[in-house]
Amino acid sequence: MVQAEIRRVPWIVMLVMLHSVFTLPPSSPRWLGRGATLSSWSSALGALNQARTFNFQKEGWHTRMKGGGKWVVEQVHEDLHLSVQEDLHLSVQEDLHHHQDKLTSAEPGLHLLVIHQYTARVLVRRVFQTQEPYAWWGDLVWWVSRVASGRLVVMSCAGYASLGLRHARTLFQDLGAVFVPYLGYQTSWCWAFVKGGRTLYEAVIRGKSATQMIPDPEYASNSVYAEGALLPLYNPRPSVINATDLARWQYCEAHGAMGGLCDEWSPDPLPLPSAPPVGLQTALAGVGVVVTAGNRHQYLYHTLTTLLATPGAQQHNVFVVLGDAPPSTTQLLRLLDLNFTKVAVQGQDNDKLFRYYRSVFQLAVNTFPDAPAVIFLDEDVEVSPDFFSFMSQTLWLLHADPTIYCINAFSFLPDMGRGRGPQYVRRGEVQVSWGYAVTLNFIREALKMWPHGINGLDIHTYDYWLYDKVRGERECIYPEVSRLRHYGVGVNTVPYMHEYESLHRPLLHAPPVPLLNAALMSYANHETDFVRGLKTATEVEATAPCDPHFPDRARRATGPLVVFFNQTEADDVSSWVEMGLCAGLHPVSEQDNHAGAHLAFYPRYLHPPVPRNTHPLNRYGFNYYTPQELGKSEAMYTRVYYVGVPYSRYTHLKPHSAPVFDTSAMTSDQLDDHYNKFSDTLSKLLLNTTYYNCYKLISEFTQNSE
Known part of the structure; x- marks a missing residue:
């Protein structure tokens, strides 16, 4: 002693x-x-x-x-x-x-x-x-x-x-x-x-x-x-x-x-206590968890202790990969008795990060050669108590469906207004985001294409490079309520974006939640369900979602609704930025679409349940979401489709006379008035x-x- x-x-x-x-x-x-x-x-x-x-x-x-x-x-x-x-x-x-x-x-x-x-x-x-x-x-x-x-x-x-x-x-x-x-x-x-x-x-x-x-x-x-x-x-x-x-x-x-x-x-x-198992613990067997870290030991300690306290966590499967890490970081990891290694990385800023993540991917293959999947997590990410439960219910889709390349724990829905609740998931064209799972096959595929630096590239971040150059037409699964929050400030932080992508977005703070529609996320099931609703949807005037009374109109609708907006190619967001603000969906990029279409759910009930405000940081502007109940069945919501034409593959379902929302036909004053209605x-x-x-x-x- x-x-x-x-x-x-x-x-x-x-x-x-x-x-x-x-x-x-x-x-x-x-x-x-x-x-x-x-x-x-x-x-x-x-x-x-x-x-x-x-x-x-x-x-x-x-x-x-x-x-x-x-x-x-x-x-x-x-x-x-x-x-x-x-x-x-x-x-x-x-x-x-x-x-x-x-x-x-x-x-x-x-x-x-x-x-x-x-x-x-x-x-x-x-x-x-x-x-x-x-x-x-x-x-x-x-x-x-x-x-x-x-x-x-x-x-x-x-x-x-x-x-x-x-x-x-x-x-x-x-x-x-x-x-x-x-x-x-x-x-x-x-x-x-x-x-x-x-x-x-x-x-x-x-x-x-x-x-x-x-x-x-x-x-x-x-x-x-x-x-x-x-x-x-x-x-x-x-x-x-x-x-x-x-x-x-x-x-x-x-x-x-x-x-x-x-x-x-x-x-x-x-030492850190062991976390309790989740219901589908066997689905996590052998799954590696790689945490990327550097010189921010305060962030890293919070990320690791939150992660390892989450039901389903297995400490022996957690591996920390350090870039430029001072003694304060390595001392902390020894104190926590966690597995870690360091990689030598050259370059500056995003070029350095690009090279670093290439080394991280290679280490993941070497460290977990037989893993069914590897989860990657940044050092400044807080996971939900439901994080591993969510992964255990969705990882199987990576092997069952070749059109899916990642499981994202981050939700691309800005808030709770246009989703159905934490027991629902979606699929869409999105990039990996701060905490995600991919297969070893995808990692190896990426490594074969991965350049040694960003010189000469038009893309400066590894995650968007994976989205643009490696994924092809594959999609990701993500929850309607985030299972993680990216709370840290780093090299690529844009304050406005960080506020609305991270701080403003709700983080599920609740015990493991059973997912109701994970089986519907395989391509065949999802396409059948998606197209069935779109074919029966009633078109509405192009500016209808921007009317403050539209939620009440959607509540009283007897079936799905559809709005068409102008989109000429995959990265054309000229009209979607404005329509996305009206829709309460992700408006700042072309991501979060499925084949050029977006989906929102408007509640048919008047008084949605108020979440419990139980987390102390909510008093100071954070958004930890603890539901009083898990939500309603999908029958209690009206589907509203937003289809970008002529880009979307569902354009052929647009009636010839259906109106199209097009910002190119709006004056600058009209655009300013529109933007001020939906933004701070x-x-x-x-x-x-x-x-x-x-x-x-x-x-x-x-x-x-x-």
Whole structure:
């Protein structure tokens, strides 16, 4: 038995009294955490160039007054010097580790530092591009929610960086921030706090107008800031009873935002427990699971622990393939006792990724030579509790039907509005997406065609290359509700697309779900069913699906409906982009069609069941879907076909007089009006960031102080 003690240095922070004492707004009682109160508010002239320095050490500290009523706290400390200034300059000096971090407002985005509360070591240094209105808030929420309780967290943002905070504002309020609801466009904000505890410091600065930040002290007279006190906490030491525990806490001394791995109060179990089987466990026998990974060990830990806790998971079949992986990744995999290997890859960005995935495919063939299928999963993907159950019910189609080349766990339906529920699957022309299964025959076929780089290619990502160059006319099976979420931000992240392809799309968060129509996905059965409905469908006017009353019209229909739109070739999406928005289907590419036709289901019942909102991250903008019931039979839905003519092979079923939706016949004003009906405009996104501003903030404080 190995026994060890981890050094714990309690930090003591003194409350600095300011000029005026104001009453805490009743709407923000929790900002300092349990058992603490807000002690002072101030309107400070020259706040932009006034600094507060906190030094955390074992035995105490001292303060002295400087001219002009400015407090400076001074203490030499061997481990950490932290300076937080209202001009959004953060300086962290780690003398023990012989390097310095400086994050300044010159770097766009929200800056995040996570510091170990006992060793004063910086665990996380990360910048979130929240000047973008889309997606980065999700990554920010993910990282902050996975910081262990007790860690010191420092954030700052300036200029345009408050624009994209969005749902992260709610999380920050829950963690104790006071000013975050009032951050208008181009205001500056800084916050230092203990995760799960108290605020140490928070400041907001505005410029000459409510939504403008001007770096001139004469305009800072109405800036406000707050400071609080952190009392010393003596918590029980983490349990260290064996070599695994010792390795865990040593790892956590150096790495932050690791979720339950480094939670000292309720740590994740190590070694990882075995997952329970699913009903068709035999269908998963011998199926390899390859996880691709690199230098993002925080993402990787969440992906692996979620995967291995999923019913049906078999740890001995999981194989991690590393590209450029630092020691932090390999140490983590050894801690988890998982099989892994590294491959040497050359190139940059997408060329490097293209070469890397070629090596991954070759390793899959070598590692699982007799596997009936191999599942590939990226390092920043969270799977549903139903992931392996879904695979066990669909993998057989890869061998039974040569017109199917992959099983996708990702759904191409944007939301629940035009599907029938998690117990249904579809087939369509789609690319592999973040978590998928293919056969060894397909892998070998791809390897024979795979070039060694992307030079000279018109395609820069391996997954689209597989779709465009290898699959031919084959299709994939995918669920109507996603069994995975791609939550991470990487080389190819486009914020708008990431928001709607990943964060906005529901992820099934429910026990294994029996599929009702998997047997209908084989080509012969699917074609019979698809054509039977299309032949009996009633055509409707071309713009009908864009009418807000169309869902009610579809609900009252006695049979299938069909809409025709203009499509001249496979990748012609000029009209489908607009029609897809109206239909509530996947509008941003030619994918998700079956032979040039798309299918939507409109409910015939008035009050669809409301899902249970049981996942804590749903409060912060994520979309974990937990149904109260699995849904209705297909008889409770009206089928609506959307057929692209003349490209679709079903064009011959179009009546000669049937109208065709064609954007080439629309004016630019008509297109703009149409698009604004079905999409978020920048003005809508700005609504929640400009309603509150510094004028409103100061007004509320003044009213509460009288």
